[in-house]
Amino acid sequence: MSTYSLSDGLASSAPRTSRAPLLATWIRESGVGVLASIAWIAFGLSCLWWEDVGDWSRTHSLGIAAFIIAAVALFGTVGADYLGSAGQALRKRAPWLVALGVFLTLWEVATAKFAWLPLPFFPPPQAIIEVYTDDLPKLLDSVFASIKLQLGGYLIGATIGFLTGVSIGWSRAVGYWVHPVLRFIGPLPATAWLPIAFFTFPSSWSASTFLIALATGFPVTVLTWSGVASVSNAYYDVARTLGAKPSFLVLKVAIPAALPHVFVGLFMGLGSSFAVLVVAEMIGVKAGLGWYLQWAQGWAAYANMYAALIVMSLLCSGAITLLFAIRDRLLVWQKGTVKW
Amino acid sequence: MVAAAALAEIATPPAAGAALDIEQVSHAFDIDGAELPVLSDVSISVEPGEFVALLGPSGCGKSTLLRLVAGLDKPKAGRLREDEERIRSPHPSRVVVFQDPTLFPWRSVWDNVALGLEAQGILKSQRHRVDDALDLVGLSSFRNAYPHQLSGGMAQRVALARALVNDPKILILDEPLGKLDSLTRITMQAELVSLWQRKGFTTLLVTHDAEEALVLANRVIVFSDRPARVKADIRVDRPYPRHRGDPYLADLRRQILGLLGLDATW
Structure with missing residues (x-):
């Protein structure tokens, strides 16, 4: 009985605590939004107040855009209660909006307005916007070339790595022959093959595909192999007593049990294949974001370099997010809570 | 519902148990080149439908x-036969339930039983058998759950359903209740007996609990220390359901504990 009365008391006191002064609540919920809006207004003003030290065409538009973002931040957070989940999401990100606005203001002032940072090397925000608007076709071509090369190499490498890993983990004979080769070749950075690959392969594109596949394949092979090798014998015993044939043991026991390891390998392979992609594009392939970076550096077009770096970062991060989404879907059984 | 259940009973008649002959079986493990004998000249003949407990x-x-x-x-020496046929490899007519449920964590309860x-x-063509087996262990409402969401007793019930769905002729139980709490254990002992009575399969149960052996089995075989030899073969002629306080069983229990060298404690 006493526990009941205790919990009753706690429950009834809960609404009392939430009846805090209205002003405090408003500041906690919308204050950050107001701050964000101020930060972005500051950024807009910093664009328009002073004259640019250089010749950039998007300064005015950028200032206007900053005011629009400031307005969205203000009404979005203050009126979040009427905007459903979008409003709540905006409120949650409001502190980041503040930080971003402050950062952009400082950046604008330090580069375009007073040139505290040496100029061609540190372009202002409007210079990067200019790249996105004026050099879009070339940038998009580069993006597609990079995605094509990366995707082809990665899929080939991941498939071969997965099949090799399962074979080594499953068959002693395959392990005997493949394991030494793997130990000899695997740890070599794929980029070390670059000079050889570029003159043995018919095209720089096929050479790069090979290198990306190599960089992906090694970690996928090793992790798949260790995943298959570490499957508990108890699972095989259970399946065998229930009448499982060897093919069932591989496809329905070994592979699903090894899948968490496989995804670690796929993640590691993705990281090392990005490195190979950029190097290959910088050295041999005449397309792609790596090539774009190299080209921009040759022309001392530093704004183009930053613009390409930002795109590259978004692409790599997007690829990893996609991989994780696939993993979460396939390994839903592994989590504490089931969701789909 | 009742009619449907009755129909299901008729559609799958109880699988009759198989006879099991263990003839002069010896076995040893190779550990770092040295041979460690584990079974020494074991001969047991099990009638179809018997419930035999192996205690040691x-x-x-x-x-x-x-x-x-x-x-x-495979044994190093001797022969094992199921219904006169030599046992050479695993077969779904002889299904094992291990001490750990060893459910496949990536499969739902239904998929594990299937x-x-x-x-x-x-x-x-046999999907209904999976549903029936889940009904049998009372876990139909957990068909879509994953193993990590189950309690120990529920997981072991799923393991039991996974075995029973094959209509085994011999059910092999390797301390299946060993890791359960005592309450769940008593419930599941009763369930095991009623399943065995309904289905009629031959049952081999390994246990280290003399009381469990006496409550469940109609024959208790006591093994010696390693290498295991048959020390005693005791018939338990008592009707089911058995009562734990039965003086006849208490007497047998004292005898068995004596055989295991534990008489000083009783």
Whole structure:
């Protein structure tokens, strides 16, 4: 009985605590939004107040855009209660909006307005916007070339790595022959093959595909192999007593049990294949974001370099997010809570 | 519902148990080149439909004997036969329930129970058997759950359903209740007996608990220390359901504990 009365008391006191002064609540919920809006207004003003030290065409538009973002931040957070989940999401990100606005203001002032940072090397925000608007076709071509090369190499490498890993983990004979080769070749950075690959392969594109596949394949092979090798014998015993044939043991026991390891390998392979992609594009392939970076550096077009770096970062991060989404879907059984 | 249940009973008549002959079986492990004998000249003849408990000190080789019966390992000497047929490899007519449920964590409860039928390639036409097996252990409402969401007792029930769905002729139980709490254990002991009575399969149960052996089995075989030898073969002629306080069983229990060298404690 006493526990009941205790919990009753706690429950009834809960609404009392939430009846805090209205002003405090408003500041906690919308204050950050107001701050964000101020930060972005500051950024807009910093664009328009002073004259640019250089010749950039998007300064005015950028200032206007900053005011629009400031307005969205203000009404979005203050009126979040009427905007459903979008409003709540905006409120949650409001502190980041503040930080971003402050950062952009400082950046604008330090580069375009007073040139505290040496100029061609540190372009202002409007210079990067200019790249996105004026050099879009070339940038998009580069993006597609990079995605094509990366995707082809990665899929080939991941498939071969997965099949090799399962074979080594499953068959002693395959392990005997493949394991030494793997130990000899695997740890070599794929980029070390670059000079050889570029003159043995018919095209720089096929050479790069090979290198990306190599960089992906090694970690996928090793992790798949260790995943298959570490499957508990108890699972095989259970399946065998229930009448499982060897093919069932591989496809329905070994592979699903090894899948968490496989995804670690796929993640590691993705990281090392990005490195190979950029190097290959910088050295041999005449397309792609790596090539774009190299080209921009040759022309001392530093704004183009930053613009390409930002795109590259978004692409790599997007690829990893996609991989994780696939993993979460396939390994839903592994989590504490089931969701789909 | 009642009619449907009755129909299901008629559609799947109780699988009759198989006879099991263990003839002069000896087995040894190779450990770092040295041979460690675990079973020494074991001969047991089990009638169809019998419930036999194998009792012995821990590590004496009872579980090894079960692996031989299941066909997971081959004996160094001697022969094992199921209904006069030599046991050479695992077969779904002899299904094992291990001490750990060893459910496949990546499969839902339903898919775990379906494992045997799927492995034998008959799942498509026999899906109802999976539902029936889940009904039998009372876990129909957990069909979509994943193993990590189950309690220990529920997981072991799923393991039992996964075995029973194959209509085994011999059910091999390797301390299946060993890790459960005592309340769940008592409930599941009663369930095991009623399943065995309904289905009529031959049952081999390894346990280190004399009381469990006496409540469940109609024959208790006591093993010596390693290498395991048959020390005593005791018939338990009492009707089911058995009462734990039955003086006849208490007397047998004292005898068995004496055989295991524990008479000083009683």
